[in-house]
Ligand SMILES: Nc1ncnc2c1ncn2[C@@H]1O[C@H](COP(=O)(O)OP(=O)(O)OP(=O)(O)O)[C@@H](O)[C@H]1O
């Protein structure tokens with residue numbers, strides 16, 4: 001079976017500095033994979049490469065076996081990969097409902113349709129309302145997304161990421177800046193919405209990582225120093241040294 | 253906090269609520285508009301009124317088309333007159349073709365020809381200009397605008413050089429007995445096209461591509477990660493906007509029977525930006541208000557003062573600086589007040605501030621007029637009339653009066669402004685809301 005996502009020899013330089021320095025990684029179908037590592041390790045950059053936000057300097061990215069080289073973000077999205085952003089990236093002036101509805105349009109086959117009314121489509125309205133129900137924002141439905149609380153905006157970000165029905169979901173620090181109870185809420189949400197999907201997640205909160213992930217990769221200075229099941233990674237001495245020791249300590 | 257108060261509807265029945273909502277918003281304003289359009293010639297039957305109303309309707313169509321770009325698509329164009337202009341030129345040529353060959357083409361459909369050519373041009377230009385929405389787009393629009401305007405003196409066959417191209421609208425096949433020789437027939441033709449175009453543009457904004465135009469305007473990057481190419485979304489908006497601008501051009505051709513270089517140039521492009529912004533880019537009906545207000549300024553005010561363009565300019569600058577939402581934004585600002593039910597509380601404070609304010613504005617304009625007269629009237633011609641009062645612009649007394657009135661009014665405005673601000677804040681606070 002081909003991996004859902006496969007990176008081989010991936011490199012990225014910004015000017016003279018090489019930020020991603022040869023990453024090889026295969027993420028299986030329906031796996032929940034967490035990428036951890038210190039600040040500035042290149043986790044977000046890795047996400048940006050995979051989703052076509054930046055072109056890679058060299059190496060290959062394959063989604064379900066298909067090379068993504070030269071593909072624009074919208075093409076990659078249409079192939080079934082969807083992402084959220086570390087810094088909340090929604091449509092702040094639109095209502096919460098519209099945010100979700102917009103993210104359903106392409107996958108429901110509307111494309112560049114200019115002859116049907118969005119409000120007349122039962123499937124669209126019900127679909128968006130279902131997502132709102134899932135992310136627990138039904139009560140906020142008709143508010144401009146920009147006025148939501150931080151945690152609610154993060155939930156909405158996840159909502160519009162999963163709405164299009166992509167089977168590979170990439171979340172960049174979904175719980176960053178949240179309180180304990182908010183984090184628990186988001187973790188439950190992520191678990192619920194990524195059922196039978198491939199999840200790739202960057203996360204600093206070790207509780208979240210060990211709670212959710214089947215597999216963990218540790219990225220340090222643009223290189224993956226370890227990949228494996230949570231308990232193996234936790235026990236890995238290299239990881240202890242480079243990152244986890246600190247991170248686990250910070251938890252307490 | 254007050255967030256709770258904003259949810260006034262029952263969140264347990266989202267789907268139902270939404271459908272009920274979308275039904276009630278749609279029909280009423282359109283019916284009112286149609287009735288008004290039909291009734292206007294009975295209320296204002298004079299020739300000059302018809303002339304003004306025709307100009308208004310054409311400007312409304314153009315401004316709405318322009319706002320498909322600016323308001324809905326987030327693209328600032330400095331050269332949009334060319335799409336209306338080219339549509340209009342083609343329409344006049346077709347008009348002449350009809351006159352010359354007697355082709356059985358009904359005149360009422362002429363605007364479609366204008367629209368198709370406006371759209372064709374937009375599709376060509378858009379193919380390279382819609383790559384981005386920001387400065388690059390604005391600069392390309394300006395460049396292309398200048399380029400095509402310059403063509404008007406080069407490609408004389410099409411643009412007619414300095415005299416432009418003219419034709420006769422009444423030489424076509426009569427359409428159900430109408431030959432459009434009468435101005436009133438032209439009025440209703442334009443009014444019908446206004447209704448059709450406005451409705452279509454409104455409906456367009458509710459289609460998937462129309463919604464995505466908003467999304468791309470607000471956050472092009474996010475839209476791309478939802479499967480939409482921001483560039484293609486912009487391209488569709490651009491083409492659609494070109495189509496309706498071309499319709500406006502076709503209507504212009506029918507109404508004036510002549511198109512000249514003026515229809516293409518940057519000044520005309522600037523005017524439509526001004527009209528749209530004045531009305532407000534944030535609401536669909538904004539450009540309609542803008543076009544009505546501007547046409548009135550242009551036609552009525554210009555009868556009374558040579559300085560009308562100066563006042564229009566001041567109004568524009570004031571809008572940009574103080575009311576970036578335009579006239580529509582100003583109106584819509586009051587919706588929450590009405591919802592809370594405290595609109596009555598604003599009446600008195602408005603009176604107390606806006607009446608002196610209006611006097612101050614009139615006073616300033618009187619001073620401007622007097623200065624203009626003092627500096628520019630022929631020597632010996634010292635007599636001038638402002639606000640139905642005739643006096644000697646070189647005498648001291650009128651100046652003293654104007655200055656005292658103006659500054660007195662300004663003082664009163666400033667004196668009362670804080671209480672208006674307070675009343676506004678109070679009217680926007682629901683009773684018992686701050687829990
Ligand atoms: N567009 C860019 N141009 C230049 N340098 C960049 C760019 N994007 C990221 N970098 C650099 O790449 C390095 C890795 O950044 P990245 O955001 O990928 O780290 P990260 O692992 O996501 O960190 P964090 O945990 O803080 O989110 C940083 O040193 C950053 O300054």
Ligand SMILES: [Mg+2]
Pocket residue numbers: 043044045086172
């Ligand atoms: Mg990051």
